[in-house]
Amino acid sequence: MPLVVTQAIVLHAFDYLETSRVLRLITREAGVQSVLAKGARRTRGRVGTGVDLFAEGEAQIYIKPTRDLHTLGAFDVTSSRAGLALEMSRFTAASALAELALRVAGDEANAAMFNDLSATLDALAAASGDAVLERALAGAWQMIADAGFTPSLDVCASCHAELSRDATVTFSHPAGGALCDDCARLAAVVRKLPASARDTLRRWQAGEVVTGLGAAEGRAHQRLLREFVREHVVSDDRPLRAFAAWESDFGAQPSALRG
Numbered sequence: 001m002p003l004v005v006t007q008a009i010v011l012h013a014f015d016y017l018e019t020s021r022v023l024r025l026i027t028r029e030a031g032v033q034s035v036l037a038k039g040a041r042r043t044r045g046r047v048g049t050g051v052d053l054f055a056e057g058e059a060q061i062y063i064k065p066t067r068d069l070h071t072l073g074a075f076d077v078t079s080s081r082a083g084l085a086l087e088m089s090r091f092t093a094a095s096a097l098a099e100l101a102l103r104v105a106g107d108e109a110n111a112a113m114f115n116d117l118s119a120t121l122d123a124l125a126a127a128s129g130d131a132v133l134e135r136a137l138a139g140a141w142q143m144i145a146d147a148g149f150t151p152s153l154d155v156c157a158s159c160h161a162e163l164s165r166d167a168t169v170t171f172s173h174p175a176g177g178a179l180c181d182d183c184a185r186l187a188a189v190v191r192k193l194p195a196s197a198r199d200t201l202r203r204w205q206a207g208e209v210v211t212g213l214g215a216a217e218g219r220a221h222q223r224l225l226r227e228f229v230r231e232h233v234v235s236d237d238r239p240l241r242a243f244a245a246w247e248s249d250f251g252a253q254p255s256a257l258r259g
């Protein structure tokens with residue numbers, strides 16, 4: 001069995017039999033992989049009990065070429081990100097980003113996405129108040145750009161006419177971005193996107209963090225993100241459960257999300 005040694009982040013974990021766990025990891029070298037961590041629930045196991053949700057470290061993975069479940073040889077945790085479990089807003093935001101990575105990354109290496117997720121989780125583990133949502137939105141749009149999906153913001157997504165930077169434009173998810181007035185009249189489902197919100201999206205895609213959004217604009221951006229992910233980024237109809245919990249005022253308890 002070929003051995004892959006790679007930096008990895010735990011995106012999902014569940015118990016398996018009496019002493020083991022199955023982990024879904026995003027790795028820098030091999031994209032998203034499912035691994036069996038034998039003995040991970042024993043304190044003296046080689047993998048150890050510190051390998052929990054959102055933890056990052058160096059993973060040794062024995063790849064079984066014809067199988068979907070590989071074997072985790074060892075996982076040296078370098079960052080447990082314990083701060084993510086201390087505040088519900090941090091946990092639900094981190095869960096939404098993990099869901100995004102699981103649904104988007106595939107088994108091809110995408111170092112940019114790995115690095116953006118890692119940096120965002122580090123920031124979330126210490127963020128409070130509005131910064132939690134602002135940091136998570138920035139990270140999500142960066143990961144979407146890393147995956148090769150970017151909404152058209154400066155030219156019409158349909159006819160490619162140039163759009164004035166300071167205009168409120170119409171945003172169409174089916175069309176894949178902003179529309180000029182002529183094309184907007186023909187579009188069925190649209191949202192208004194003020195110039196400031198379009199500027200914010202542009203800055204997120206460029207890797208910036210935007211502060212001072214305010215609660216209402218933050219929520220509008222959360223909804224726009226979820227709709228864009230649903231329309232363009234995920235290729236199936238399975239519900240985005242962690243996104244739903246992130247958007248809800250009364251998000252599910254952490255134990256329910258760990259499932």
Ligand SMILES: [Zn+2]
Pocket residue numbers: 156157158159160161179180181182183184
């Ligand atoms: Zn147009």
